[in-house]
Amino acid sequence: xxxxxxxxxxxxxxxxxxxVGFIVIAMxxxxxxxxxxxxxxxxxxxxxxxxxxxxxxxxxxxxxxxxILDRNGEALADSIDGLMVVADPSLTxxxxxxxxxxxxxxxxxxxxxxxxxxxxxxxxxQYVARQIPAAEATAAVEAAQEKGFTGLxxxxxxxxxxxxxxxxANLVGFLGTPDDDGSARPLAGLEDSFDTYLAGHDxxxxxxxxxxxxxxxxxxTVDAARDGQDLVTTIDSDLQWRVQRWLQQTVQGAGGDxxxxxxxxxxxxxxxxxxDDPTYDASEPEAYPETLYTSRALSDVYEPGxxxxxxxxxxxxxxxxxxxxxxxxxxxxxxxxxxxxxxxxEHGTIRLTLAGIIAKSSNIGTVMANDLYGNGQQRRYLRSFxxxxxxxxxxxxxxxxxxxxxxxxTSQSADRIAxxxxxxxxxxxxxxAVNTIANGGVRIDPSVVKGSATLDxxxxxxxxxxxSHRVVSEDAARQTxxxxxxVVDPEAGVAPAAQVPGYRVAGKTGTAQRVGAECxxxxxxxxxxxxxxxxxxxxxxxxxxxVQNPRNGGGGGSVAGPAFSKIMSYTLGRYGVAPTxxxxxxxxxxx
Amino acid sequence: MSSVLRSPSPRSAPSRGARSRAADAVARARLAVVxxxxxxxxxxxxxxxxxxxxxxxxxxxxxFNTSLQQASFTATQLEDQAxxxxxxxxxxxxxxxxxxxxxxxxxxxxxxxxVVGPTAAFLDLDxxxxxxxxxxxxxxxxxxxxxxxxxxxxxAAAAATRPEQVPVDTPQLTxxxxxxxxxxxxxxNANRTGDSTRGNAQQSDGAATANRGGGRR
Numbered sequence: 005x006x007x008x009x010x011x012x013x014x015x016x017x018x019x020x021x022x023x024v025g026f027i028v029i030a031m032x033x034x035x036x037x038x039x040x041x042x043x044x045x046x047x048x049x050x051x052x053x054x055x056x057x058x059x060x061x062x063x064x065x066x067x068x069x070x071x072i073l074d075r076n077g078e079a080l081a082d083s084i085d086g087l088m089v090v091a092d093p094s095l096t097x098x099x100x101x102x103x104x105x106x107x108x109x110x111x112x113x114x115x116x117x118x119x120x121x122x123x124x125x126x127x128x129x130q131y132v133a134r135q136i137p138a139a140e141a142t143a144a145v146e147a148a149q150e151k152g153f154t155g156l157x158x159x160x161x162x163x164x165x166x167x168x169x170x171x172x173a174n175l176v177g178f179l180g181t182p183d184d185d186g187s188a189r190p191l192a193g194l195e196d197s198f199d200t201y202l203a204g205h206d207x208x209x210x211x212x213x214x215x216x217x218x219x220x221x222x223x224x225t226v227d228a229a230r231d232g233q234d235l236v237t238t239i240d241s242d243l244q245w246r247v248q249r250w251l252q253q254t255v256q257g258a259g260g261d262x263x264x265x266x267x268x269x270x271x272x273x274x275x276x277x278x279x280d281d282p283t284y285d286a287s288e289p290e291a292y293p294e295t296l297y298t299s300r301a302l303s304d305v306y307e308p309g310x311x312x313x314x315x316x317x318x319x320x321x322x323x324x325x326x327x328x329x330x331x332x333x334x335x336x337x338x339x340x341x342x343x344x345x346x347x348x349x350e351h352g353t354i355r356l357t358l359a360g361i362i363a364k365s366s367n368i369g370t371v372m373a374n375d376l377y378g379n380g381q382q383r384r385y386l387r388s389f390x391x392x393x394x395x396x397x398x399x400x401x402x403x404x405x406x407x408x409x410x411x412x413x414t415s416q417s418a419d420r421i422a423x424x425x426x427x428x429x430x431x432x433x434x435x436x437a438v439n440t441i442a443n444g445g446v447r448i449d450p451s452v453v454k455g456s457a458t459l460d461x462x463x464x465x466x467x468x469x470x471x472s473h474r475v476v477s478e479d480a481a482r483q484t485x486x487x488x489x490x491v492v493d494p495e496a497g498v499a500p501a502a503q504v505p506g507y508r509v510a511g512k513t514g515t516a517q518r519v520g521a522e523c524x525x526x527x528x529x530x531x532x533x534x535x536x537x538x539x540x541x542x543x544x545x546x547x548x549x550x551v552q553n554p555r556n557g558g559g560g561g562s563v564a565g566p567a568f569s570k571i572m573s574y575t576l577g578r579y580g581v582a583p584t585x586x587x588x589x590x591x592x593x594x595x
Numbered sequence: 596m597s598s599v600l601r602s603p604s605p606r607s608a609p610s611r612g613a614r615s616r617a618a619d620a621v622a623r624a625r626l627a628v629v630x631x632x633x634x635x636x637x638x639x640x641x642x643x644x645x646x647x648x649x650x651x652x653x654x655x656x657x658x659f660n661t662s663l664q665q666a667s668f669t670a671t672q673l674e675d676q677a678x679x680x681x682x683x684x685x686x687x688x689x690x691x692x693x694x695x696x697x698x699x700x701x702x703x704x705x706x707x708x709x710v711v712g713p714t715a716a717f718l719d720l721d722x723x724x725x726x727x728x729x730x731x732x733x734x735x736x737x738x739x740x741x742x743x744x745x746x747x748x749x750x751a752a753a754a755a756t757r758p759e760q761v762p763v764d765t766p767q768l769t770x771x772x773x774x775x776x777x778x779x780x781x782x783x784n785a786n787r788t789g790d791s792t793r794g795n796a797q798q799s800d801g802a803a804t805a806n807r808g809g810g811r812r
Contacts, residue, residue, distance in 0.1 A: 079692060084685040085678075137689065138682035167692030221663070245697035505714045506728035573714055582717035585726045 059212045059219070066160055067204030070232035072176050072194055074241040075276070075454055079167055080176045081195065081286075086163030087141035089132040093124040095155025103153050110144040111136060132156070134181060135163045164195075166286035171245045173286040174299040175237070175278055175399065175452060191289070192297040194235060194452075197400040200460045204232030236454040238274035238467060243267060243578060247277040247571055251549065254567040255281045258532075259555035264301035264431040265567070267575055268439050268546040270537060273448035273470050275397070276545070276575070278302075278432065302395075302402040305428035306531045306552065309516025310365045310560065311438065312424025314535075316374055317362055318441055318484040319385035322476035325376035328359045328483040331595045338368040342416050345371055348515070348559075360593030363490035363497040365513060367423045374422035382421065383413055388475045389437040390447055391429060397452045398465040405429045424516060435548040438512075438535040441488070442543035445481035448472040485510045489540045489589035492565075496593045499561030502534055504573045506583045510543075511536025511568065513560030518553060529553040534564035538572050539584045547572050710734060 043051055072081035089111065096103055104119040111133045121130040133141070145156050164179045177193020190196040207229030212222035247265050255263040267277040280300050284292035320326045335353045338345040347366050361369030374382065386392070392407030406428040408417055420426035429437075432450055440447040449470035456466035476484075488510035494500040499513045513534050520527030533550040537543040549564040549571065556563070693699065716729035 078695070082689075082692060084689060085682055137686050138678070139686040142679065142682065165689055165692070167689070168696050169698070171697060219667070242697050245701075505730070506716075506726075574711070577712065577715050580717075582719075583726045585724075 059214055060210060060223075061213045062208060062210045064160075065207035065209055065226075065229040066162060067206050067229040068231045069162065069164065069204065070202040070234040072202070072235045072237060074172075074237055074239045074244075075274075076240065077236075078241050080172055080237065080239070080241060081178075082165050082167060084163050084165060085138040086135045086161045087138050087158040088134045088161035089136060089141050089145060090157050090159060091122055091130045091132050092128050092155040092157070093122055093130055094128055096122040096153070097125075099153050102151075103148060103156070106148055106151070106153075107132060107144060110147065111140065135161050137163060168241055168245070169285045169287050170283050171241050171248065172237075172239050172278070173283050174280040174297070174301070175239065176286060177297070178286040178289050193299065193399060194237070197398055197459055198235055198457055201458050202232040202235055205230045233457070235457055237452050238269075238276065238454045239278070239452065240276045240578075243575060244277040244279065246574060248279045248281065248283065250567050250570050251279045251281045254549065254563065255551055257556070258551055258558050258563045260551040260563075261553040262300060262304075263549070263551040264304070265550070265571065266301060266431055266435040266546075266548045267571060268435055268450060268548075270439055270442045270543040270546050271448075272467060273436070273439065273450045273472070274454065274467050275432070275450050275452045277571075278452065298401050299399055301431040302397070302399050303430065304552075305403050305405050305430055306518065306550070307425050307427065307516045308429050308434050309424040309514035309531060309533065310367075311434060311512045311514035311533055311535045311548075312427075313362060313365065313370045313422070314441060314484055314488060314512045315386060315389050315391075315437055316370055316382070316422045317358060317487060318445075318476045318480050319382065320358075320373055320376060321483050322385070322445070322480035323377065323381055326358050326373055328357065328487050328591055330358045330373070332356055332358065332361060332369050332372050334361070334366055334369045334372065336368075338371060340371075340416065340419055345419065355595045357592055357595055359487040359490050359591040360496070362484075362487040362512065363493065363593045365491075365498055370423045371419045374418065377418075380410070380413075382418055383407070383410065385475070386421070386427070388447070388473070389440055390433055391427060391437060393433075395430075395432050395436055395450050396463075396465060397432065397450055398457070398459055398463075399452065403430050405433055424514060431548060431550050434533075434535065435546055438548060439537070439546040440475050441481045441484045442510075442537035442546050443472075443481075444478045445474055445476040446472050447475045485537075485540055485543070486589040486591050488512055488536065490591055490593055492536070493588075499534065499565045501561060502536060502565035502568045504538055504569050504576065507538045507572075507576060508540035508584060508586065508588050509536055509538045509569075509572065510540035511565075513565065514550075515559040530559075532558060532560040532563045534560050534568040536568055536572070538576060539581065540589070541584050541586050544579070544581045545572065545575050547575065708734065 069083040071079050071083065074080055089107070091103075100119055100122040103122055104115055107113055108115040108118050113133055118132060121132060124130050136144075141158050145158055148156050161182065166173065166176065166178060173193075175193055177195035178191055179195055180189040180191045182189055190199045195202070207227045209224070209226045211224035212219045247267060251263050251265045254260075263279075263281045265277065265279040265281075266275065268275055278299065278301050280296075282296060284296040289297065317326075321328070332355070333353060334347075334351075334356050336346070336351050345367055347368055349364075356364065356366060356369050358369075358373060360366075361373065386407060392405050394402050394404050396402075408421070408427060417426045436447065436450045439450075449472065451465065451467040451470045453466035456464050456468040458464050489508060491497040491511050491513065492499050492502045492509050494503075499511060502511050502513075503509055511534055514532065516531045516533075517526040518529040518531050519525065520529065529552075531550060531552055532554055533548065535546070535548040537546040547568050549567045551563050554563050710732050712732055713730035714728055716725050716727040718725055
């Protein structure tokens with residue numbers, strides 16, 4: 005009994021304590037629950053964000069833009085780390101003059117512009133300088149901090165440099181000042197057409213920091229940047245530079261408006277040099293008018309003139325209509341349906357072989373030979389030579405040229421097309437057409453990209469994917485080459501200035517009437533050109549030089565011929581091509 | 596606590612022989628509670644072990660954390676240094692690229708009297724034959740045109756005054772002069788110069804001339 009009576013109050017006390025304890029626990033838990041509902045139920049995102057923000061840093065890992073290289077791996081366009089210097093005017097306003105002096109001296113800025121920016125009211129963000137090489141920008145900001153100035157910061161701002169400046173500038177193009185979000189702004193050339201290929205993808209790193217240092221073992225995710233790919237061109241930058249200078253001398257010497265020059269590897273179709281004149285300096289494009297930014301060797305169209313005669317002759321030989329020795333009795337004037345055709349030189353009736361017609365560049369002879377073509381053959385051959393179709397080398401803004409449609413192909417236009425008028429080409433297109441003859445009658449697509457690369461529109465271009473097709477037979481090409489050799493012969497031909505000492509050279513002059521921009525008609529100005537290849541019996545290079553509107557009275561042989569000779573001579577020497585040592589062509593030009 | 600139970604006292608043993616023996620046997624047979632031997636395990640070593648483990652753990656963790664943090668400082672510092680060095684490397688590479696600019700190279704070469712080599716000869720090592728027409732380099736102006744500073748379209752008047760300003764490559768002149776001589780001497784065959792004079796050029800492609808004003812395009 006005694007034991008029972010003693011235990012009862014104890015058990016009661018424990019239960020009482022339990023109850024009290026339980027109630028307390030329940031109250032605490034309901035406070036937790038209420039808080040939980042508040043956190044998770046009412047506005048969970050805001051709290052999650054606030055939690056993530058605390059010490060979390062997200063850094064964009066910029067992808068490095070691929071370089072544009074020449075065929076030997078030398079950079080034509082190079083990316084380097086750059087920084088922008090930005091200021092918080094609310095902090096810099098007071099020391100603005102001193103700071104502006106320091107910055108304008110170190111970063112080569114305009115003092116007054118800088119001062120104005122540092123003093124700007126109602127702003128906490130001002131660009132002070134952009135695209136400064138990282139080393140310079142950091143040094144300048146550190147120097148300012150050492151002197152006790154605050155309010156200057158740096159941010160990533162990649163710099164694109166064009167170390168060779170105007171070398172291949174028309175082809176390479178350039179990047180403008182980046183957009184505010186830091187993305188590149190390609191403005192011309194390969195930079196533009198291969199933007200996606202070159203740009204790569206930016207990555208991102210998220211991690212937690214405390215006072216600027218990363219917290220070890222903290223949450224961190226890294227999405228690595230994928231750098232852009234390098235674009236290797238077929239351009240030989242030394243040769244390109246030399247060609248540009250010779251072209252510049254030629255254009256200036258002749259008082260011409262502009263000029264183009266193309267050097268092609270005959271066997272692979274790789275473009276070793278593609279020069280435009282006048283050109284611009286890609287490292288300071290703003291100093292030049294925008295019209296100079298495009299590659300006019302690809303975008304300008306013009307009538308090729310007498311250079312087109314070799315396409316006519318090659319086609320006719322391939323079609324079995326003539327041979328290089330076929331004899332023509334060429335009258336001084338040829339009366340056709342609508343107008344008489346004459347030659348550039350006065351003559352009575354002369355007896356020329358087809359080789360003579362090419363060597364002396366006779367329009368009348370060419371038209372007479374052209375009459376032998378069957379219906380539609382002339383156009384088919386020209387199409388096959390690539391006339392009227394883009395070369396597709398991968399440069400934006402390339403023109404297709406103009407080849408009249410079948411319906412517009414009248415006998416009058418056929419006459420003019422025979423000697424290179426009434427259709428238009430771009431310089432690379434024409435170089436590729438002449439290269440067909442050099443390459444034994446097989447047209448190979450020209451390429452400026454070595455290997456292969458993907459254009460922004462998804463097309464893959466480059467020397468790896470260049471296709472080729474036979475246009476004329478090997479025999480037709482060989483006969484045409486032998487006829488073209490007579491062009492540079494001092495006795496038989498019209499362009500002895502295009503000879504290359506020691507080598508057999510095949511070529512053709514062109515002096516074409518130009519269609520003026522204003523009247524849409526022939527305005528009395530000329531396009532003079534010279535296209536050729538060497539060594540004539542085993543061609544390695546095709547060179548094409550064009551000068552628009554020379555004002556010194558020169559024609560294809562005297563203006564473009566010497567430039568051709570210099571370029572060809574240098575190219576052959578540079579690539580160590582030995583003369584073939586064979587006897588030059590002695591095809592009869594008269595009979 | 597002291598032991599409560601003891602073995603029977605020897606005092607109670609009977610003095611007589613058999614009885615006492617029996618008593619002894621009984622006494623022996625009787626079960627008695629032996630005192631429980633309680634040895635206390637010493638507590639100090641265990642406590643110290645636990646404390647030491649705890650302390651070592653805490654200190655170790657602290658040290659580990661500190662060293663991690665230290666490493667993070669070093670990493671940040673090294674990253675900065677790497678950035679600075681790569682920036683410097685790039686600045687130097689840029690300088691090198693600028694020096695490698697063909698125009699720059701040519702100017703430097705020119706300034707020490709180098710000229711562009713004229714045509715070279717080729718020696719075939721197998722046959723010993725020499726091909727090509729080698730020419731000796733001629734000292735003189737190397738004829739490198741400066742970059743066009745900016746572009747201004749040429750006017751007719753400017754073009755007329757231009758011929759004096761033509762820079763030429765001296766070693767390459769041979770073909771030009773030959774052509775010019777032939778232009779001058781070729782009295783018997785005016786056709787030969789072909790496209791190379793404007794007079795000819797203007798008559799060139801006569802059909803097209805007739806097309807002037809035709810508004811083909």
